[in-house]
Amino acid sequence: MALILTFLGKGGVGRTTVAIATAKRFASQGKRVLLAIQEAGPAPGLMLGVNLETDPKDLAPNLQVVQFQAATLLERNWEELKKLEAKYLRTPFFKEVFGQELGVLPGMDQALVLNAIREYDSSGQYDVIVLDGTGDQTTLRMLGMPEIASWYIRRFRKVFADSDLGKTLSPFIQPITSAVLNVGWTEDIFNQPMAQQANNLLEEGRKAIADPNRVVAYLVVTEDEGAIATAKYLWGAAQQVGLTIGGVIFNRASDISLDPFFAPLPVNPIPTQPFNDWQPLMDALPNFDQASQAPRAIAINVAERKVSLFLPGFDKKQVKLTKYGPEITIEAGDQRRNIFLPPELSGKPVTSAKFQDSFLIISF
């Protein structure tokens, strides 16, 4: 398993520059590194001085680079889907459609890139994967997908089972599944082998993203007021998808201190990059091991019947706690998170909720 590192921050702060320097530094330390570039187009290749391709290619000793292309990834995944279909479906259907025909719809980029990262991670070929992503809300949507998709499945499965619609359809489920699937059927359509396989992948993804030893993001800022505000916002929003922010990289650093904005995170100044010279940046980068000391997004204390969420950058009125469905929902920074409570707390009424020093503390 690799350490997956990514960078968040406003456009123009130098995220790609920092990602390249990070990849180069890990490689110089003898780690096997993949620099994975999500931005389409020629700009990242110009910075690296190579033609980027959709398969990893060598850039330096220990360092490979790949530029994702959604159309290519879609084609490859389509072939995998056809294999699954051939395995589970009595009469394959997708086999008539060619991967080369498929256009890319919104959201596919993120799902495909997340899956590609998962595959590179599990290949065992890399110690570190540096993802040069979009660095904004879109990256958080991508990393939040396993948790949120799991919630959708969990919630709609229950609603379906309890609903009149589910009851109306249930007489049809057995004959349809036995006509369509070539594996044993169960009455619960969410319990078919294909659905279980998807569920397991989501659960593995959710765990990896919540573990700062597996996936960690750093904020990149300059001294620009907008860049600082955006980074603070993304810091809080990252907690909502369970992603740990390990620290702050202050690019083109001046003498001003950014500590007041980002305490308790360490702020690491790096200089403006001299033309085509990466060494000064590589030397100035933080020790990325520190990420495990950063505040965790969520802590559940069953004995004290308390859940605390770290939501930096928000004030009290920007955080909403609701309980409409069976789970608690936290809303902040255009992200909603449904907290899946352990059995000891699940279903218990909330007795208090307070927001102080960037922590939302919910008592049951």
Next chain:
Amino acid sequence: MALILTFLGKGGVGRTTVAIATAKRFASQGKRVLLAIQEAGPAPGLMLGVNLETDPKDLAPNLQVVQFQAATLLERNWEELKKLEAKYLRTPFFKEVFGQELGVLPGMDQALVLNAIREYDSSGQYDVIVLDGTGDQTTLRMLGMPEIASWYIRRFRKVFADSDLGKTLSPFIQPITSAVLNVGWTEDIFNQPMAQQANNLLEEGRKAIADPNRVVAYLVVTEDEGAIATAKYLWGAAQQVGLTIGGVIFNRASDISLDPFFAPLPVNPIPTQPFNDWQPLMDALPNFDQASQAPRAIAINVAERKVSLFLPGFDKKQVKLTKYGPEITIEAGDQRRNIFLPPELSGKPVTSAKFQDSFLIISF
């Protein structure tokens, strides 16, 4: 109907600055303008000196501003979906799930923003909508969605009808639809009233995006090599979703000429913004009416049996023409486009395809 204007370019080139200046200029000319901001977080509000909200608020005479929030839009759209469901379904199902619980999955942002723009457009309250979007591939995915989603429906409908799976399922379709729907059923599940309504929306969207008098994008660049390369790339990629690029805005302009990179598009230099003074930028902006003279993404000439696609910024080997399924697929710039041919050309073999002067010319 409003003119919808958006800006594409590399992060940090000043897209938001240009969008604000554009909105201010149209408003100063007496047009009713909505400045619609897609970027999450506080940075755009800081630039405008106001707290942005999820409903339009007045910024100046004739000028309103809104900041989209996916979680809020999702909640509103969920209520609409429940109304549709109550109308068409015998036993509503989604009514058990509250909009306030729903997390945002990748792609939802784009679908929700596109729908919100559609609603503001059809409200008749605005002459111009300036969309300050992500300005990259994600914006192109969003604007490409109506065409690509229409293709998926068209293609899979046919595959389903012809497939063994379709034949296996067909005995169940009548009893299920009559058990589930409270409107007349047809054997073709893609022909139900709800599906037709969705199809009409997609078709309207596709037409609007292909019409430079309805939707147009401008490239924003600086003299930075990466910014120029990214803009050229996005220019070509925009053609692939049928979006017209009206011209180039050269921000923080120096004396160098960018014409060689972007001919035949007009390049319009604008100065670095003086602190808090918008007038010099507003005065330097191009006349956005010129967009209708820009090369169109696609021209179909039935008499000459020719289809020409304008694909600037690509060389021959970056453009792929394939014919796997019933339609022709063009691939370039991580976008795939399926060309829906008029009946006179549909199904005819391709006799030649050549790529010259940025045009792909296909003969039948």
